[in-house]
Structure formats: structure tokens, C-alpha cells
Amino acid sequence: MRKKSVIAALILATSILIPTHVSAATPKAGIACSKAGLTRTTATKKFTCRKSGKKLIWDKGVALPQATIAVPSPTPSVPTTNADLIYVAKDQRILRHLTASDGCANPNAATAHLQVLIGQNWINVKNINFGWAVTFNVCPPEQLGKKDSLAWVEVYMDPGTTYRWVYTGEVNISNRNAQGNGISGSTTVPLPRPVIDPHPVEGGYGITWENIASRVQDISAAAYTDAQATIARNARAPTAADNFTTYLSPGAQSIDPNIQDSITLLKRTFTLYAAFPHPSKVFFVGTTLDEKDQTYAKIDTLSPGNPFIKNSFDNMYGINPNLPAGSVFTNSKCNGSDALRNTFTWPDLKAAGAILTSFCPTDNPQIHVEAHHGAAHEYAHLIQIQIYNYHNLRAAQPCWMTEGEAEWAQTAVSPDFSSYLSLQHLHPYYLTTLGTDYSVPTNTVWSASELTDYFANANKIATCGATPQYALAYSAGAAAVEALVAIGGSEAPFALDQRMANGESLDQAFNAVFHIDWAKAVLILSDVVAQKMTHVNQSDALTYQTRP
Known part of the structure; x- marks a missing residue:
């Protein structure tokens, strides 16, 4: 009897302990539990005991938020x-x-x-x-x-x-x-950027490396015709005009009633170079020195938090100059001509760029016409800055291209061919890139050998900007770029830049775009440019050219 009572007690104890044992174990969905509403928590879920029919079972559980375990970062080793x-x-x-x-x-x-x-x-x-x-x-x-x-x-x-x-x-x-x-x-060192294959020249002039030196009279017509065809071809392409903001001060509009021509020519330049990178946002500000404070207040609303436009005006006006004393690019007072600058955000060059014109009273309306086209010139520099990422511009682009491209651009967007010719600046002068050491050469006849020497010096990228010969880019460089356009089309010069910005040498890039060695091409260009620069001092300076 004693033995049976012990066994019975063990069975009773076991039957009592079983539910408790199940409840205390790690709960799983569908397993029996002892009391409705009872909860159990695991490392990842909270389970609740619920009645299902005649049974009590654990539900599927609710996930618990997991604590983030801080893992100490290894201390980076110093190079x-x-x-x-x-x-x-x-x-x-x-x-x-x-x-x-x-x-x-x-x-x-x-x-x-x-x-x-x-x-x-x-x-x-x-x-x-x-x-x-x-x-x-x-x-x-x-x-x-x-x-x-x-x-x-x-x-x-x-x-x-x-x-x-x-x-x-x-x-x-x-x-x-x-x-x-x-x-x-x-x-x-930047990774290579995409380059374009320039659109072939249009117009049917058939100018080639083999015949260009004997067809100097046709070069301007060929280049201008292709520029107009390029503008028409790109008419529906996205351009900088899609995010373009302008401000024209009352004084600037009073001094120059045709100030809107600056905007018209800028938009034509945007379209001409639609295939190339440009700042995400472009500003044009036309004002006067007398309205500086009012203009700065307006600029604060156009570009809040970024003083890059005001800083450039300060440099222009000599308030905070970044140029040596005596630079012709510092305009602390009106001297009968308008002043222009381009500027851009830093260090994010892509964020915004601006073209700035400070208008001055003058009895010569052609001064303002030059300023209108000068805006297109300055925008071409903004494209160069985008292509070369600024620092590489001075490290990779020959000096004759820097101003030559911008000079050709400002004439290419002219409304007619007569304006195109009259706005070319083929009368040579000397000036450093900082606007010092101005002088005018006395020779009126130029030889091919003189131009070959010039191009050799202008290709010495480290030093060409520091010599007065730099300013020959406005004449000789512009004539060379015009010749390149007549052969390869309006997009060819900037396509050349894209390749040099990626690290190709001038010869490598020239071969890729124009299919000729630079050593051979420069001799032909020197002959062509010498003829153009000699014509500018002759009575037929504006008449020897073929009309489109």
C-alpha cells in the first residue's frame, strides 16, 4: 500500500507539473499553455497564451524591437x-x-x-x-x-x-x-568623362586640311554657316536656358536700351553648345557701378547664402582685387567701356555660374554691342571650366584655345554675317592673362613662321599665360579656332578639349578629332592665320571674304 501510494503521488505530482513545465519552456506557436492571457518573452518575440477551441495554446508571437549593439569602429591607420x-x-x-x-x-x-x-x-x-x-x-x-x-x-x-x-x-x-x-x-585624378563625336560640318563648302590655305576667303562663311546650322539643329535640345535667371538694374537699362541683346545672344550660345556640360544654374547680371549696393541686395535674393557673384563684382570693381595693380581687368571707375566677368560656385563648379556686365555711359553705341557679344564670350569660358573642372583648364588647355574658343563663340551667335565679321578681334595686341604689360605690335604683315613660333609658345601650358603673348589668343587663337570649325564643325574645338581634359595630349586629341597630326596641322594653321591677320590691316579687311 505504501508503495502504491508513493507511485500515485509521483503520478499526481507529474500530472500537476506537466502544464507548468510546458509554460516555463521556450514557447512556440501552437504548443499547449496553461492559462489564457499568460505571456512569455523570448529574445525576439512576446508570446501570449490564448484559447483555441477547447485548448489553450501559444499564439504566433509579436516581434520585439531589437537593440542595436554598438560595435566599436577600428581606428583607421594613418597613411x-x-x-x-x-x-x-x-x-x-x-x-x-x-x-x-x-x-x-x-x-x-x-x-x-x-x-x-x-x-x-x-x-x-x-x-x-x-x-x-x-x-x-x-x-x-x-x-x-x-x-x-x-x-x-x-x-x-x-x-x-x-x-x-x-x-x-x-x-x-x-x-x-x-x-x-x-x-x-x-x-x-578624375576618371575619364564622356566625350562627343562632333557633328560633321554643314554648309557644303568642302574645306579640308589639303585646301584650306588656298581658300582663306571661304573660311568665315563656312564657319558662320555651320554655327547657324548647329543652332537650328539643337533648337529643341535641353540647354542652360532651362535654369537661367537674369537681373538688369534700372541704371543699366537706362544706359543701354538694347541690353536685352545680351540675353538673346546668351540663349543662342546656350543652344550652339547644347552638347557640352554647363552649370546647373546660370545667372546674368547687368548693372552699373553706381548701383552696386542695390544690386548686391538683389543678388542676395537670387543666390542666398552664396556670395560668389558679389565677390566677383568686388574683384571687378577693385574692392577686393585678386589681380595685380594696374590690371586692365580691374574697373574701379567708368572709363568709357563696359566691364565683363564670368564666375562660378566653389568648390561645386556644377552648382551655378554667372556672367556679369557692368555698363558705363558712352557716346559710342558699339561699346555696348561689344558687351552684348562679350556675354557669349564669358559663357564659353564657363563651358571650358566645366569640361576641364577648372584646375585642369590651366593644366591642360593651350592658351591659344582658351581665348580663341571664346572669341569665336561671341561672333558665331551674331544675327547676320556682317556682324560676324565686324565683331572679330583680329587686330593683335599683347597682354598677360592677368591684364598687365599691354602693348600693340608694329608689324602689319605676319608670316607663317611667326605664327608657328606663337603656337609653340602658346602650347607651353605652364608659362603661356604669364607672357604678354597670351593676348594673341584673341586674334591668332580666334582665327585658328574659326579654321578648325570650317573643317570639323562648331562642336569640334570643345570636343578636342574634352579629350585633353581626360588626359590625352594635344596630338592624341587632335588625331582623334581632326584625323591629322598636330605637327602637320600647325604648319597649315600658321599659314592660314598669318593670311587672316595680314588681311585685317588691308583695305579689304571686311570684303575679301565669301558671303554665305
Whole structure:
């Protein structure tokens, strides 16, 4: 009896414990539970005991919010310099011309070299060519004395490579390493951007490299005709006009009743170059020096929070100049001519660009006509800045193209061929890129050899802007660009730029766009340009050209 009572007690105890055991275990949907409303929580869900028919079972459960477990980030290792390694680019075809953007130095008492970041190591780069370029707008001697130059180098370097400049000696720079050497910020060689195949020239003139030197009289008609065909072809294409804002001050409208012509010509330029990159937003501001304060207040509403337009006006008016004393590009008072500038946001070049004109009273209405077309000239510079990403503009584009392209653009959008011819500035003069050392050459007859020498100097990218010969780009450069258009079409010069911006040499890019070696082409261009620049001093300067 005693034995049976013990067994019965164990059975009773077990039967009592079973539900409790199930409830205490990890609950699962559909498993029996002991009491309706009872809850159990697991790591991921909260279950509730519910009645299902005659049974009590656990429901499917409700997911619980998961706590975020903080995982400490590993401390990044600091890149170190490895002087034992020398960088070798995979691509030994494209020789890049790189110019420093900071590090104003005394070239007689400083050194500079490049390093590239490979993994966690800064390693040295072997220069192919190296030098210093006097750059007053970045390194003003009034403030920095003999530290007036930026370093430049020609190297092989692959796209996507990050590099920096390292300086010793007399250099004005904010960052220095433990040894006291100047260290620039890092820059990455951009990956290649898309390039266009320029539309073939239209008009049926049939000008080629073989015959152009004997058909100089047909060049202007061929180029102008293709420009009009390009504008018509691009009439429905998206352009900068899609996000274009203008402000014309009351004083500017009073001084120049035809000020709207600036806007008309700008829109034609937008269409002419619809195939090329431009700022996402473009402004045109026409005002006067006397209305500076009112105009600045208006600019604050047009471009709130970004003073780039006002800063450029300040530079123009000599309030905060970034040019040396005596520069013709500083206009602190009216002197009978209008003043123009282009400017852009920084460092996001794509965000916005602006064309600025300060109008001055004059008895010569042609002054204002020049300003209207000058707006188109300045917009062409904004396209160049977009193509080359600004810094590469001075590092990759020959000087004859910089102003030559802009000069041809401002004539190409003329409403008629007579205006196209009269607005060409083929009378040569000398001036540096900073607007100093102005003079006029005395010779009225130009030879092909003189122009060949000019193009050779204008292709020395590191130095061509610092010499007075720079301004020959407005005449010789413009005539050369016009010839290129007559052969390859209106899009061909900027298509050439796109390839050079990607690192191709002038010869490589020229072969791709014009299917001729630069060494051969420059001799032909020199002959053509010499003829054009000689004609400008003759009685038939505006009549020898074939009419479209």
C-alpha cells in the first residue's frame, strides 16, 4: 500500500507539473499553455497564451524591437610615407600636366614634388618635366613677396589616383608634416568623362586640311554657316536656358536700351553648345557701378547664402582685387567701356555660374554691342571650366584655345554675317592673362613662321599665360579656332578639349578629332592665320571674304 501510494503521488505530482513545465519552456506557436492571457518573452518575440477551441495554446508571437549593439569602429591607420618606393603608372601613354592649386613658393628657394597614395603609403612620383609658374592671382606678391609661383609637373598618372604636393624651403602653405615640410591637400585624378563625336560640318563648302590655305576667303562663311546650322539643329535640345535667371538694374537699362541683346545672344550660345556640360544654374547680371549696393541686395535674393557673384563684382570693381595693380581687368571707375566677368560656385563648379556686365555711359553705341557679344564670350569660358573642372583648364588647355574658343563663340551667335565679321578681334595686341604689360605690335604683315613660333609658345601650358603673348589668343587663337570649325564643325574645338581634359595630349586629341597630326596641322594653321591677320590691316579687311 505504501508503495502504491508513493507511485500515485509521483503520478499526481507529474500530472500537476506537466502544464507548468510546458509554460516555463521556450514557447512556440501552437504548443499547449496553461492559462489564457499568460505571456512569455523570448529574445525576439512576446508570446501570449490564448484559447483555441477547447485548448489553450501559444499564439504566433509579436516581434520585439531589437537593440542595436554598438560595435566599436577600428581606428583607421594613418597613411605613412614610404621613401623607398617609386610610383609607376599602368598607363604610360598619357602624360599629365598637373599644376598645384596651393603652396605659393619662392622658386629660387623651394622644392616641390608629388606623392601618390597607394594603400596606406604615400610614395614618390618620378617627374618627366617640372617647373614653376608665376601666378599672381593666387600668389599675390603684394602679400607674399617672392613666394609668387605655383609648381607644375608632367607625369604619368592613372585616373583615380590620389596625389599631393610636398614642399621644402620658402613656401606659403598651412599644412606641414613633422619634418616641417609643406603638405598640400590631396587631389584625385578624375576618371575619364564622356566625350562627343562632333557633328560633321554643314554648309557644303568642302574645306579640308589639303585646301584650306588656298581658300582663306571661304573660311568665315563656312564657319558662320555651320554655327547657324548647329543652332537650328539643337533648337529643341535641353540647354542652360532651362535654369537661367537674369537681373538688369534700372541704371543699366537706362544706359543701354538694347541690353536685352545680351540675353538673346546668351540663349543662342546656350543652344550652339547644347552638347557640352554647363552649370546647373546660370545667372546674368547687368548693372552699373553706381548701383552696386542695390544690386548686391538683389543678388542676395537670387543666390542666398552664396556670395560668389558679389565677390566677383568686388574683384571687378577693385574692392577686393585678386589681380595685380594696374590690371586692365580691374574697373574701379567708368572709363568709357563696359566691364565683363564670368564666375562660378566653389568648390561645386556644377552648382551655378554667372556672367556679369557692368555698363558705363558712352557716346559710342558699339561699346555696348561689344558687351552684348562679350556675354557669349564669358559663357564659353564657363563651358571650358566645366569640361576641364577648372584646375585642369590651366593644366591642360593651350592658351591659344582658351581665348580663341571664346572669341569665336561671341561672333558665331551674331544675327547676320556682317556682324560676324565686324565683331572679330583680329587686330593683335599683347597682354598677360592677368591684364598687365599691354602693348600693340608694329608689324602689319605676319608670316607663317611667326605664327608657328606663337603656337609653340602658346602650347607651353605652364608659362603661356604669364607672357604678354597670351593676348594673341584673341586674334591668332580666334582665327585658328574659326579654321578648325570650317573643317570639323562648331562642336569640334570643345570636343578636342574634352579629350585633353581626360588626359590625352594635344596630338592624341587632335588625331582623334581632326584625323591629322598636330605637327602637320600647325604648319597649315600658321599659314592660314598669318593670311587672316595680314588681311585685317588691308583695305579689304571686311570684303575679301565669301558671303554665305
